Amino acid sequence: MSTGTIIGVIVVVLVVxxxxxxxxxxLQRKRLRTKFxxxxxxxxxxxxxxxxxxxELVEREREHSKLELRPLTPGTxxxxxxxxxxxxxxxxxxxxTAVTQADRLVTDLMAERGYPTEGYERQASLLSVEHAQTLDHYREAHTISERQDRGEASTEDLRTAMVHYRTLFEDLLKTGADDRHADDRHADRRDRTEGAR
Structure with missing residues (x-):
């Protein structure tokens, strides 16, 4: 092979x-944009x-993958x-009192699912991997709760906080149910496969 041919092949390989x-x-950028x-x-x-x-977002995914998230039982x-x-x-x-209890219930639900509950920023970072579409609601509710603690939140603000908490609460509850059904479907497939052997 001539030197010119070798150089041409190397150039083509480098371009590819x-x-x-x-x-x-x-593709990664598009995936991250869609997911988050x-x-x-x-x-x-x-x-x-x-x-x-x-x-940063890829690091969040990596940290999230280390979590041992658990599905919720129907009773839970x-x-x-x-x-x-x-x-x-x-x-x-x-x-x-209701807003304080709503915040506590959402935190308890996060813990039940397997999310860490220490440190608001860490919570939000890890929640963003699966709950990015509802995380702004949690941020808004948290901001209003902080204003409430300083005595600066009106009753209308508190009502808004409840709506925001409910959005994340329902998403966490629903996702936990979806995980459970996915686990059940996986177990059913495994049982059918083992039964066919």
């Missing part, structure tokens, strides 16, 4: 490798550049739903 790297880069939604934009605002923001889901209903009913007579 560069195209593959670029394609992978753009508003959290993608928040990461962009917080970081110096797009690559740093995307590295029902118990949480009843507690939520009780807290909502309490809002009419004691809005401040």
């Amino acid at each position: 490798v560069a195209a593959i790297v670029l394609l992978r880069f753009f 939604g508003p959290e993608y934009e928040r990461a962009l605002e917080r970081n110096d550049n797009r690559m740093a923001a995307e590295r 889901r029902e118990s949480y739903a009843r507690n939520w209903t009780r807290i909502q009913e309490q809002f009419v007579d004691a809005p401040t």
